[in-house]
Amino acid sequence: MMQVSDTIAAFRKALDAERAAGKTVGLAPTMGALHAGHASLIDAAARSCDVVAVTVFVNPLQFGPNEDLAKYPRPFENDMALAAQHGATHILHPSVEEMYGPTGSTVLTTIHVAGITDTMEGAVRPGHFDGVATVVAKLFNAAGPCRAFFGEKDYQQLQVVRQLAHDLSFPIEIVGCAIVREADGLALSSRNVYLSPADRAASIVLSRALDAGAALLRTDIEDLDAARNEVARIVAGEPRASLDYAEAVLTDTEVRLLVAAKFGTTRLLDNLGVPR
Numbered sequence: 230m231m232q233v234s235d236t237i238a239a240f241r242k243a244l245d246a247e248r249a250a251g252k253t254v255g256l257a258p259t260m261g262a263l264h265a266g267h268a269s270l271i272d273a274a275a276r277s278c279d280v281v282a283v284t285v286f287v288n289p290l291q292f293g294p295n296e297d298l299a300k301y302p303r304p305f306e307n308d309m310a311l312a313a314q315h316g317a318t319h320i321l322h323p324s325v326e327e328m329y330g331p332t333g334s335t336v337l338t339t340i341h342v343a344g345i346t347d348t349m350e351g352a353v354r355p356g357h358f359d360g361v362a363t364v365v366a367k368l369f370n371a372a373g374p375c376r377a378f379f380g381e382k383d384y385q386q387l388q389v390v391r392q393l394a395h396d397l398s399f400p401i402e403i404v405g406c407a408i409v410r411e412a413d414g415l416a417l418s419s420r421n422v423y424l425s426p427a428d429r430a431a432s433i434v435l436s437r438a439l440d441a442g443a444a445l446l447r448t449d450i451e452d453l454d455a456a457r458n459e460v461a462r463i464v465a466g467e468p469r470a471s472l473d474y475a476e477a478v479l480t481d482t483e484v485r486l487l488v489a490a491k492f493g494t495t496r497l498l499d500n501l502g503v504p505r
């Protein structure tokens with residue numbers, strides 16, 4: 230049976246009771262409008278934890294003034310059904326007031342993860358990652374000790390959350406989950422519903438560009454510039470796409486190609502890792 234909490238205290242109490250009964254807790258933090266990508270997080274949590282909790286909260290702090298906060302989809306009944314189908318038994322669905330106090334009051338504490346938030350999404354969306362880090366810290370405190378599952382689709386967000394959990398010593402293990410794609414390659418996103426048919430058709434340029442960049446890296450893993458330029462060149466060749474950035478980031482184990490572009494008013498992200 231699904232236990233829906235609309236307060237942080239009720240959610241914490243329910244998950245404390247599970248832990249007191251010896252159960253491990255898996256957490257999938259979301260903004261709702263759940264799709265197969267979120268389902269894969271809930272599935273991964275269900276595979277490795279005894280109980281699964283989902284949070285559904287459209288976080289105003291991570292939206293810029295001209296972004297889609299008001300029109301962001303909020304199909305909560307569907308979200309509950311999908312979460313239940315995939316084995317979740319707890320949902321936190323708080324109001325903005327529950328999370329941030331009475332309307333009009335100001336949040337005085339925010340969390341800023343330095344350095345890794347300066348580029349890409351952080352550069353294009355000032356303040357976005359402070360909003361993400363602040364809400365994720367609050368959700369972690371609401372959930373208590375657990376394993377938390379985040380999608381690699383928001384790759385930079387995943388790094389920010391890992392850093393935050395480490396730096397602030399949250400008793401939480403962060404697990405990254407692979408991107409889920411449509412059959413034609415488009416990465417699943419709650420924002421895909423905004424795309425016009427023509428933009429939906431054009432949007433596959435992102436995964437196509439990443440594949441082409443990855444092919445170059447497989448011939449020369451050192452040449453990050455060539456791979457990044459190839460991604461940028463292919464996206465720029467799609468008249469319906471307006472490129473925000475294409476990047477190639479070197480990590481210990483791989484080169485990660487990342488891209489963001491607008492199709493009409495809809496901004497989409499995608500990324501792909503190539504092992505070193």
Ligand code: PAF
Nearest residue numbers: 258259260288361364383
């Ligand atoms: O990835 C998301 O859905 C959100 O950014 C998150 C992590 C739930 C924070 O609001």
